[in-house]
Amino acid sequence: MPISAHSISVSTMLEFIAARGSASFLQTPAWARVKSEWRGERVGFYDGDELTGVGLILYRKLPKLPRYLAYLPEGPVLDWSRDDIAEHFDALVTHVKKRQAFAVRIGPAVVHRIWGTKTIKTAIADDNITSLTEVEPDVVTPEGEHVVSVLKQGGWITDETDQGFAAGQPQFNFQLSLRHEDGTQKSEDELLKGMNQLWRRNIKKAAKFGVEVKLGTRDDLARFHKVYLETAERDGFTGRPLEYFEHMWDVLNAEEEDRMKVFLAEHEGDVVAATTFVTVGEHAWYSYGASTT
Template sequence: MVSKMLELGEQPYTEADAEWDAFVAAHPHGSLLQTTNWARLKNRFGWTSQRVWMRRDNRLVAGAQVLFRSVALGVVKMGYVPHGPLVDWGDAEQVDVLFNQIDQAAYRRGAGMLKIEPRLWQDEMPAATWEALYRRHGCVPSPDTIQPPRTIVIDLRPSEEDILAAMKQKTRYNIRLAEKKGVTVRQGTAADLSAFNWLMQATGRRDSFGIHQPEYYRAAYEIFAPEHAALWLAEYEGRPLAGVMVFTWGESAAYLYGASSDEERQRMPAYAAQWAGIRWAKARGCTSYDLWGIPDAEEAELEAGFTDRQEGLWPVYRFKRGFGGEVRRTVGAADRVYNGLLHRLYTWRRGR
């Protein structure tokens, strides 16, 4: 078994990148967040990145794309493996060898800690099993996650009619109402990113949540589109009212960014834009559509509270639940601690 590491940057896309991305696309727990393009996006906004991998019989069998950044008042240098590492967790030797490579990369970068957030679903690996596993490999529990651990995943394998039928009646009605009320949806281009950013700012003000700077959404579109991303805009009389940016990798699609205006909300443009994103992903051959983030609560609590609660992701859940799909939760995060003091500082800062 051979293991290696590679620093990533803005270098031209290489055969090694293509091989890595094919490995990520085919891996049962692979994710957009482990792709070369995701590293390139994050590298433009304060992160650096490094990839480690292992080969067996000249074939990639495991790996991790690690992001590094200074956090917690700039004092703590942390490593972060979003939706990774990609490894056979049942192969103890493979896990140990890969973690050794990750540790070396973290040491060279001066990281005081490393956070992993594999895209393992709790219905595939119960929480107790996951905890025993990561502790066995030298990690500690972490309630702090960077990606939302709970989400809704829509199965795109049925027909469009069946996908619509699986939605809540009100959502199905709103999708059709948008068309009746004159809302049209078109696929956007780079020229529409200014309008999308304006919609994002309006949404952030209205719903009181943080958004990225305009340059971030532009970079995401430029790096991933047209092969792996599309921008969909819902308009009325030529005015953009809502938009979604959807990403694909392998057979998976993810709705990462969405926004809507304060105007003409009775025309339900957000529902029209989301349905366009779903249809596009299905037409691209994707079998699942990740709505990417809802409150981290059990389904009974979600259903009991979504009509009244307004904090955090609760308004988002009220919208997303209508599109059907299955509520799923990842196993969450675990930390590797290289410097106990710095890890405690990070935990304190995140807690605030």
């Protein structure tokens, strides 16, 4: 039977994500409520009666026209090793066409190329290298190669301008494993050993001078936000209002307790740095960071 796609419930989507172990927080049902200016829809992909994937679709209406852009940030959520990925994409296109979409944008969260720490460090030291794409990756994954091939054969258009930071989600991400290959937790000393000497020195220096990192509460979002706005002004980007982070906190944590957290680095009572984290299953994202001068 061909792959089909249709609307599913919140519980069905969350159960599928939980069974996978993780998915992007941008593909959780709650994210549609965070992005309230878009219309959200949860879809499931079915091979007969088997649920093979899920996706959160955000629809943005064109002004004065009953037509929509359909967007799946870091989605859909599929097993990228399947040999019927093309059929899943076809089912998605068929579905959004029925919803009056004129275009669909996807962001498959599949690892394609991997550059290790040593490779990146060497590239940074080379003045002739200006982009990560100029460096030979240490690993090219079969799943990534397959997905790229399917997209090209299916007529999908990729946008690799601006070094991966065009509209949408970043093309490149840094991931740090907190566990050994056997699943045991890495110690703090082991994590520090994996950093370069300057980072280790700075962390030890901060601790020596009395900087303490603590887990905050919803009320501490205002303290985070103050530092965040300072960062925005210094780095030249437009910051989001405090209400956005409070709404994000309420919605994500209503879906699952402690999904969103805020950490504060304090020195003598002053916040010198802060960050928000979002966790889904076994994966945590450093989502927003801020620091003072």
